[in-house]
Amino acid sequence: MQVLKIENLKKYYGVNANITKAVNGISFGVSEGEFVAIMGASGSGKTTLLNCISTIDIPTSGFITIGDKEITKIKEDELADFRKDNLGFIFQDFNLLDTMTIEENIALTLIINKEDIINIDKKVEEIAAKLGISDILKKFPYEVSGGQKQRCACARALINNPKVILADEPTGALDSKSSRMLLETMNQMNKELQATILMVTHDSFSASFCERVLFLKDGKIFNEIMKGEKTRKEFFDEIIDMLTLLGGDLGNVR
């Protein structure tokens, strides 16, 4: 079953002669429990695409369906509720609130939407245990490492059981060891919790953890490769080859 479906999505910026076609007719679908990466050079339209899916940006034309809801048709007022129930976010710069402990950060949405306190505690503990951050729950974001912060962000994204988790360069601010740990965590989220993850990344190493990689170029899908039965190493090499073919900025890629 496809949990996210995108049809002929376009997003143009500017007017008349100065028009920028950031996303220019993209169609694809993501099935439930899939872990998909979107790759491409700077300016290829990755972030715009993600912004459209996350309802931050309004597309010029086309359709985005999450679950059974066509999100371009949802009213402004109901969007907040929709995001709360259906989407989870992981950002490059974590976006944790530094006035709150890790625990409170994870539970923030539930707390503000007034869920039952005992229930909240249970959920937070469960997720924290799975992501291996149980022992830092009482700490503040500035007291923990980048990798731990990002795992906290993952926990926050997971807590509502969202239909899709959108990750925007989640390893961008992490060192290679933390990156690897985070990606393994996300893989585990995907495998064990059946989380559907759509990740935008520059980094072919990150992408190699996914099952499918979409390559964007000038606002269009250039190609798509699947992991299938390949090992992660083989898949990594394949991604690199594809990027070479793409003529992308290799300097950024490796």
Added chain:
Amino acid sequence: MLGKLAIRNVKRSAKDYIIYLITIIICFSLIFALNLISTSDVVMQLSKGLDMFQYIMYFINAIVLGVICFLINYTTKFIFEKRSKEFGMYSLLGIKKRKINKMFLLESMLLGFIAFIVSMPIGFAVSQFLSLFIVKILELPQAIFIALNLKSVILLAVYFSLIYLLVLWRAGRRIKKSSINDLLNLEKQNEMKLTKSTKHRTVLFLISMAVGIAALVWWNVKFKPSTIEDASIFTVILGCFVLLIISIYGIMISVGDFILSIVLNNKKIKYNKDNLFIARTFSAKAKTMGFVFGTLSMIITLAIFFLNISGLNKGLYDYQIDSNSPFDIAVTDEREHLKDYLEVIQEDYTIKDDFIYEVYKDKTATFLNTAPFADYKDEENKFDPVVKLSDYNILMELRGKDTVSLKKDEYIIVSDLRFKDDMKNYNINNITLSNGTKLKQKDFITTGYWARLSNEYYTLIVPDEVVYNLEINESHLVVNTLEKTNVELKEKIKTKLPQYFVVVNEEGEETTEYYNTVVKGELIESTNTMTMILSTICIYMAFIFIASVGTIIAIQSLSDSSKYKYRYKVLSNLGVKDDAIYKIIRKQLLILFGIPIIYPIIINFCLITSINNIYKIILANNTVYLSYFIGSVGQFLLIYAVYYIATYFSFKRNIKEV
């Protein structure tokens, strides 16, 4: 949870907004203190003139509230923009805007509420301090206690709610209107840019300048003693103010670009030391902050204006005292009576100086005969008063003023400015005294004038040897005491020497008149309470105005310091030493603090110079207003400098933080 979150956020932002918080605490404290005083029964019973104080205060508070409202609104908007990314995050996580709004309101209220609560005890303390001041000025016998009253608390609460209702309503609309994308990117946006092309701005600058000059010239033409009593003067004042407001906004909107185009078009200036960096940093501000700068400039203009009025008022008061009673005691009587006065004074006071001199009559009365009031005088009183040069010089020495010298055939005439202007028209230079001595006028001075010198509007000072054969009109005694005199001394003289106060009038009736004795303490006591009220109010408004301006610029700069930390990091990486960076910051802040004050200072200088056309006749001299002007600007800069220094140190701290 919302409450807890709000408290935490307030705690966290406290460091950034400490200047703001302190300012609104001081503002609310002052409002509260003056409310306490103006509603206090004890104070109201002191003097009739104080009734008006209460009504004036309502009016003044309306103006002050307007300014505080601007300050709080601006700061709230500012905090909102700074936090917008966080709010965008909340929204993204699925929290409804209504809830985000509620949280932000709670936070702003909390910040305001802290100020409200803290300002009450501080305001109460300030009111006690002010009461001491009142006691001293009115020379009251005992201290007065200004009690807390419910009316003031309610009044403050009403003011507080009014401000916050307005500010928060606006903030609510702001959140409602902005999309997530706006929220996430708001921090990166500058304030609105008003005009686009540089050419338009130059034209705007020149037009605004012309409007300003026109207003000032109009004001100057109308502010003459001859035209001041016209009914149209209020139209003129109003018209000038409107034109000046237009001019201030126009200039402040365009001045940034105007200066920049000069700096950037001249390579010599542009590449001189750190000019380029500073100019470019400033240009980003100037282009977008024109309107805010305009408002700030207007508030500064008002602040300096109020300080000026307070200064002039004080000058008026000082001159009144000095021209009426430069000595602690002055008595006019027959010479043999004077020692009796001295004896009475000596009973309670230590005499520091005492001096007796005579006023002679010049029956030729050259000056009197040309004056319009000559006809009202009876034959016996038709004379010009004459004082010997040596006597006059001793009086001057006692007053700590410069002495004068005369040649044998010269005289000096001493009068106040009002009569100087009139008498100049008579064009009298050479006179012949009744004993036949011919004298020519050496000078017409106002510095040595005081009303009791000869009990006339003017006095001739002549060489000692020419007074022979002139009849003595009366003798004068002046005394300075070590202790400060008070009203009881006059009473004592009245009761101890009643025989000296009996005057026989034209109809031959005996009356008792006490005007021949002046005691400084009595004069000070009876001086208008309005002087005090006016000065207090002017200083109060000026202070709140300056504090508001200082706070807004401080907050602006400090948010820049954290927003553009990287700029200084880049400079540092490029090898610019810390000291040089601090110097750049100082210069930058100086420009930011300095630009809005230059035009207001020029405007105020022109305004007060024109006002002086009227005031000079009741002030000590023509140019004394300059000292009040400098004093006002000095007071302004003093408070302003505190904000500058506080901003500089916080700025430094902000860019040092990693």
